[in-house]
Amino acid sequence: MKSTTERKREHLEICLHEPVEMERPTGFEHYRFLHEALPEIAPEDVDIRTAFLGRELAMPFIISSMTGGAARGLEINRHLAAAANALxxxxxxxxxxxxLRHPEARQSFGVVREVAPDVPVYANLGAAQLNRGYGLAELRQVIGMIDADGLFLHLNPLQEAIQEGGNTDYRNLAVRIGEVARGLGRPVLAKEVGAGISPRTARLLSDSGVAAIDVSGAGGTSWSKIEALRAEEPARRQLGLRFAEWGIPTAQSLVLCRAELPGMPLIASGGIRDGITAAKALALGADLVGLALPLLSAADVSQEAVEDVLLRFARELRLAMFLVGARDLGELRRGQHLVAELS
Ligand SMILES: Cc1cc2nc3c(=O)[nH]c(=O)nc-3n(C[C@H](O)[C@H](O)[C@H](O)COP(=O)(O)O)c2cc1C
Structure with a gap:
């Protein structure tokens, strides 16, 4: 079986060079903004600043968990973090x-806090590791590695089921998440990786004490497809391709989780590829919009390339807000600006 570092290197290569996105859409295509020909504001009135877990942010975006470990991961993380800090x-x-196991991999994470001292940075580990002997000591170590503001625990049962040697022991995980969420002393956030969070899972997570949830729904990067592309055995490859489109579309996951948990900070990610779609997610109740794959190839190039992508999203979001007459994100959310798309 391949080492974690080798696996991460393959993930990066595949995500950079192969078609890893789902064929099916995110669900946001079912919504359309009600255009206001009399918005009664000017573009410069639009303010996209927000707050998340007590921190002020210039824009409602988060760079979603991607990399670290590999040598290439260090440069990618440096570019992502520098762009995050600048924006x-x-x-x-x-x-x-x-x-945790290979100290030489730590620098590729540590660099994030070095170049992003002014913005929140979040650590990341698989929740299922809590069933393999990991506890507060390991979680504190990953937090310490980047002086993180909080920790994302990722839930990826589909990916683990397709991956050779994947960790599929999800028994009693909600209880384990509750134990660490109570004991860590920093916020614990939970996320999927592209198959979505159901209202039942959202409720379990909320009862466990997580501080925020990233629904990371279907319609973007498909980890089942990525594992299929890596698989050596034909049966594993076939299984990965069969489930390549599996999951709750991002828009549906967001709407269901928002209805279940009106007060929970929610991040919408999974297939969000432009600022109009980001605006729809925010109007449907997301607190932040998360981007992973659209930033990866830019991050392989430079900080400026990452900033260009994020600034394009911001420009599109601002224009959408101007065209519906929403001065700020509160008005975008409260204003009932979305209608069902006519087929
Ligand atoms: C190259 C790459 C590596 C990723 N690695 C992780 C990871 O280590 N931990 C995690 O929680 N999510 C990981 N993700 C999942 C993303 O954080 C995100 O949830 C998912 O890709 C959906 O967003 P997208 O459609 O914008 O890519 C990774 C995504 C990409 C593209």
Missing amino acids: GIPMAVGSQRAA
Whole structure:
């Protein structure tokens, strides 16, 4: 079986060079903004600043968990973190599991806090590791590695089921998450990786004491497809391709979780590829919008390339808000600006 570091390297290569996105859409295509020909504001009145878990942010975006570990991961993380700091948005790192066992991998995570001292940064580990002997000591270590503002625990049962040697022991995890959420002393956040969070799971997570949930729904990066592309056995590859489109579309997961948990900070991610779609997610109740794959190839190039993508999203979001007459994100959310798309 391949090492965690080797697996991460393959994930990066595949995500950079292969078609890893789902064919099916995110569900946001079912909504359309009600255009206001008399918005009664000017574009410069639009304010997209927000707050998340007590921190002020310049824009309602978060760079979702991606990488670390591999040498290439260090440069990618440096570019992502520098862009996050320059633009005033938070960043989450990729799984730090490899760095717990291999000290030489730590620098690729540590660099994030070095170049992003002014914005929230979040650590990341698989929740299922809590069933494999990981506890508060390991979680504190990954937090310490980047002086993180909080920790994302990722829930990825589909990916683990397709991956050779994947960790599929999800028994009693909600209880284990509750134990660490209570004991860690920093916020614990939970996320999927592209298959969505149901209202039942959202409720379990809320009862366990998580501080925020990233629904990371279907319609973007497909981890089942990525594992299928890596699989050596034909049966594993076939299973991965069969489930390549599996999951709750991002828009549906967001709407269901928002209805279940009106007060929970929610992040919408999974297939959000432009600022109009980001605006729809915010109007449907997301507190932040998360981006992973659209930033990866830019981050392989430079900080400026990452900033360009994020600034395009911000420009599109601002224009959408101007065109519905929403001065700020509160007005975008409260204003009932979305209608069902006519077919
Ligand atoms: C290259 C790459 C690596 C990722 N690694 C992680 C990870 O280590 N931990 C995690 O929680 N999510 C990871 N993700 C999942 C993303 O954080 C996100 O939930 C998912 O890709 C959906 O967003 P997208 O459609 O914008 O890519 C990764 C995504 C990509 C593209």
